[in-house]
Every structure is written in structure tokens, then in C-alpha cells.
Amino acid sequence: MQDKDTWSGRFSEPVAELVKRYTASVGFDHKLAMFDIQGSLAHAKMLAACSIISRQDLNDIQRGLGQIENEIISGNFNWSLDLEDVHLNIEKRLTTLVGDAGKRLHTGRSRNDQVATDIRLYLRSAIDDLAILIRDMQIALLDLAEQHTSTIMPGFTHLQVAQPITFAHHLMAYFEMLKRDADRLQDCRRRVNLLPLGAAALAGTSYPIKREYVAELLGFDGVCENSLDAVSDRDFAIEFTACAALIMTHLSRFSEELILWMSPRFGFIDLADRFCTGSSIMPQKKNPDVPELVRGKTGRINGHLVALLTLMKGQPLAYNKDNQEDKEPLFDTVETLNQTLRIYADMITGIKARPDAMRSAAMQGYATATDLADYLVKKGLPFRDAHEAVALAVRFAEQRGCDLSNIALVELQQFSVLIEEDVYQVLTLEGSIASRNHTGATAPQQVAAAIARARAYISK
Numbered sequence: 001m002q003d004k005d006t007w008s009g010r011f012s013e014p015v016a017e018l019v020k021r022y023t024a025s026v027g028f029d030h031k032l033a034m035f036d037i038q039g040s041l042a043h044a045k046m047l048a049a050c051s052i053i054s055r056q057d058l059n060d061i062q063r064g065l066g067q068i069e070n071e072i073i074s075g076n077f078n079w080s081l082d083l084e085d086v087h088l089n090i091e092k093r094l095t096t097l098v099g100d101a102g103k104r105l106h107t108g109r110s111r112n113d114q115v116a117t118d119i120r121l122y123l124r125s126a127i128d129d130l131a132i133l134i135r136d137m138q139i140a141l142l143d144l145a146e147q148h149t150s151t152i153m154p155g156f157t158h159l160q161v162a163q164p165i166t167f168a169h170h171l172m173a174y175f176e177m178l179k180r181d182a183d184r185l186q187d188c189r190r191r192v193n194l195l196p197l198g199a200a201a202l203a204g205t206s207y208p209i210k211r212e213y214v215a216e217l218l219g220f221d222g223v224c225e226n227s228l229d230a231v232s233d234r235d236f237a238i239e240f241t242a243c244a245a246l247i248m249t250h251l252s253r254f255s256e257e258l259i260l261w262m263s264p265r266f267g268f269i270d271l272a273d274r275f276c277t278g279s280s281i282m283p284q285k286k287n288p289d290v291p292e293l294v295r296g297k298t299g300r301i302n303g304h305l306v307a308l309l310t311l312m313k314g315q316p317l318a319y320n321k322d323n324q325e326d327k328e329p330l331f332d333t334v335e336t337l338n339q340t341l342r343i344y345a346d347m348i349t350g351i352k353a354r355p356d357a358m359r360s361a362a363m364q365g366y367a368t369a370t371d372l373a374d375y376l377v378k379k380g381l382p383f384r385d386a387h388e389a390v391a392l393a394v395r396f397a398e399q400r401g402c403d404l405s406n407i408a409l410v411e412l413q414q415f416s417v418l419i420e421e422d423v424y425q426v427l428t429l430e431g432s433i434a435s436r437n438h439t440g441a442t443a444p445q446q447v448a449a450a451i452a453r454a455r456a457y458i459s460k
């Protein structure tokens with residue numbers, strides 16, 4: 001910027017106050033500061049290596065940026081709205097500190113490729129943090145599952161009791177979801193981890209730069225191939241937010257279950273007090289606020305995904321200021337997800353299961369009816385006939401208000417002459433789960449094997 005008030009010599013009046021506030025992003029993009037400095041250091045090193053700036057300039061830039069970094073970390077950096085964004089704030093301070101060398105830093109670079117680089121560095125680091133947090137949550141799930149391979153609960157479809165399962169099997173369903181979530185993030189990272197710098201404003205630069213060297217310095221896997229694309233597309237951020245929305249969706253489903261399970265109607269679990277709050281009016285209440293908020297915050301992340309998609313959809317090539325709006329949704333997505341995963345892993349370790357309540361719920365909905373049908377099929381009855389015979393038996397039990405296993409043999413035989421004394425083995429909850437004994441099913445030995453495979457998978 002040339003003088004204090006106007007943007008440059010080209011302008012005859014300063015930007016209006018309101019416009020200045022409207023267009024400024026420094027209020028939020030200061031979060032990119034450390035990545036901005038990292039990117040600038042790599043850019044300056046390359047400029048010096050290519051003899052575009054002198055060694056002395058590089059030394060000055062390094063010294064100045066080092067001091068700026070300290071000022072920011074110690075909270076002594078003076079962010080100015082007049083300087084619009086994080087990039088101009090840092091550059092201006094650098095020039096104040098080291099003079100002309102500071103003014104040379106922006107050679108062969110534009111804020112367009114600079115900001116795209118900063119966001120990619122930010123997101124790469126965010127993904128790496130999230131990967132650790134997902135893993136922590138998976139470990140918490142495995143630790144809890146391991147204690148419950150023989151804990152029987154009702155499995156539901158349509159939220160009606162369907163068939164008995166083990167609590168561990170249910171928990172391991174979430175392990176699988178998180179496994180795919182982690183994979184998706186790693187896949188997304190490959191597309192994030194490419195260098196935009198060198199694209200300059202949109203068409204590249206006339207200086208003899210070495211983009212590959214900058215990429216190497218910054219730990220990128222390569223450079224963005226097309227300069228127009230490099231400065232303008234934010235698909236990598238959209239993709240990340242889509243991954244985040246899926247993770248939150250999975251956690252939201254889990255939350256819904258925790259909320260149900262904690263209700264006295266279910267009473268399957270208790271959450272540690274540190275994740276719950278009381279009511280200001282009802283002294284008896286202990287509310288599952290954390291899972292409720294996770295469910296609520298999922299809506300917010302879904303909103304960010306739609307915001308980013310909508311931000312992109314009408315933009316002609318190449319960079320447009322619209323893209324400045326990518327940051328707040330992205331930052332909020334990263335921060336919300338990070339906190340949610342952190343708190344979730346801890347919350348899982350604080351789940352206290354109530355196997356008795358789970359068991360008695362499994363006893364209530366004729367959960368072993370399918371087992372009785374399968375028993376008849378194994379004795380030669382066609383499945384549809386078996387299905388009907390058992391339906392009649394369930395009706396009989398319902399009228400009597402008892403479980404199938406409480407019906408006497410002679411009475412059961414009214415529904416099929418194939419029924420013999422051994423039927424009671426399949427009518428028990430234990431018999432039912434033990435019989436589902438193949439990969440992916442709920443038999444305790446299968447679930448234990450699944451847990452062992454999962455442990456090996458995440459410790460790779």
C-alpha cells in the first residue's frame with residue numbers, strides 16, 4: 001500500500017469505513033498466521049535460491065518473520081483492520097522491521113496463491129490432529145467393547161426389538177463407521193497436500209521460480225498443476241467439510257442412542273456425571289447435554305458444507321473475493337469436530353453399562369422368534385411356513401403375557417409338531433447370539449475376533 005489512507009496510487013479516495021469493515025478478514029484469518037509465515041519463509045528461501053532476491057534479503061526476511069512469530073505467539077502483535085487481512089498485516093509489519101527486504105517478499109506471489117497455500121497448510125495440520133482424535137475414540141470404543149462381548153441387549157430395527165445382540169457388537173458398529181471416516185480424511189489429505197504457490201494471481205509469474213522446491217520445503221506431495229485452478233478452487237475444503245459432516249452424522253446417531261439408553265425407559269447405560277447437567281427447576285434431573293449438543297452441532301456442520309458448496313457454485317475462474325468466505329465455515333468445522341471427538345472419547349470411557357436392564361429389554365420383544373423359525377426350517381419346514389407358525393406362537397405368548405421360552409413344550413407343539421425338547425436351547429438369548437457365528441455377526445467369539453482385528457488395524 002502506498003500511503004496510509006488510499007489502497008494505492010491508483011485510487012483517488014480511501015476505502016469507506018463501512019466497506020473496510022465489510023471486506024476485512026483479519027478478524028478471523030489471523031488464525032492462519034503461523035501457516036502464512038511458514039509459507040512466506042519457504043517462498044523467500046526459493047526466491048533467494050533462484051537469485052530473485054539476495055541472500056541478505058533472505059536473512060532480513062527470516063529475522064523479521066521470526067520476530068513477528070514471537071510477537072503473535074506472545075500476543076503482542078497489533079492486528080490492524082486497515083490492513084485487511086492476515087497477509088497484509090504480516091507483510092506490513094515485516095517491512096517496518098526490515099525495510100526493503102520486506103517489500104521484496106511478495107515478488108512472484110499474489111495473495112491469491114498465498115491464501116490458498118495457507119488454507120491447505122492449515123487443513124493438512126487439522127486433518128493430522130483429527131486422525132489422532134478419531135483413533136483415540138476408536139480405542140475408547142474397543143476398551144468398552146472388550147468388557148461387553150457377552151453382554152446381551154436387544155438389537156433394534158424400526159426401534160422395535162428385533163433380535164438379541166451383544167453390546168460389544170453394537171459398539172463395534174461405530175468403530176467401523178469411524179474407520180471409514182478416518183480413511184476418507186486420509187484420502188482427502190492427498191488432494192489437500194499440493195502447493196498452489198507459484199500460480200501467483202492466476203496465470204503464473206514471469207520470475208524464474210522453482211515451485212517444486214517450495215513444495216518440498218513445505219512438505220507438500222507436489223504442486224497444483226494449473227494456476228487458474230490452484231488459486232480458485234476450494235473443492236479440497238468442501239471435501240473436508242463433507243468428511244466432517246459424515247463424522248458428525250455418525251456421532252449424532254451414536255448420541256441419539258446414548259440419549260435413549262440413558263432415559264429411564266431404557267436404562268441401558270449411565271453417563272458419567274461430568275458429561276451431564278442438572279435442571280434449574282427439577283432437582284431430580286440428570287440430562288445428557290453433551291450427546292444432545294453433538295446431535296445439535298451436526299446441523300451446524302451440515303450447514304457449513306452447504307455454505308461452502310454454495311460459495312463455489314457460481315464462481316467464474318479464477319480467484320474471486322467470494323472465496324474469503326471459505327474461512328469461517330472451515331475453521332468452525334475443524335474446531336467443532338476437534339472438540340467433539342475429544343469430548344466423545346472421554347465420554348465413552350465414562351459409560352457405565354447396565355447389563356441387567358439390557359437383558360430384560362431383550363426378553364421383552366420376542367427377540368428369539370427368528371431363532372424359533374430357523375429351528376423349524378432346520379427340521380425341514382419351508383421358511384414361510386415356519387414364519388407363520390412362529391407368528392402364531394408369538395401371538396399366543398403375547399396373550400398370555402409371557403416369553404416364548406416360558407411356553408410349555410406341549411403347548412408349543414400346537415404350532416408345529418416338529419418342535420421338540422431341544423427347542424429351549426434356541427429360545428434363550430445366549431443360544432440365539434451364540435448361533436450367529438460367522439464373520440461380522442454377533443456371537444461373542446466373533447465379536448472378540450472383530451475387536452482383535454480392529455486393535456491390530458489401528459496399531460498399524
Ligand code: ARG
Nearest residue numbers: 025085111112115321323324
Ligand atoms: N483475504 C483474501 C482471502 O481470504 C486473500 C486473497 C485476496 N486476494 C484478492 N485478490 N483480493 O481470500
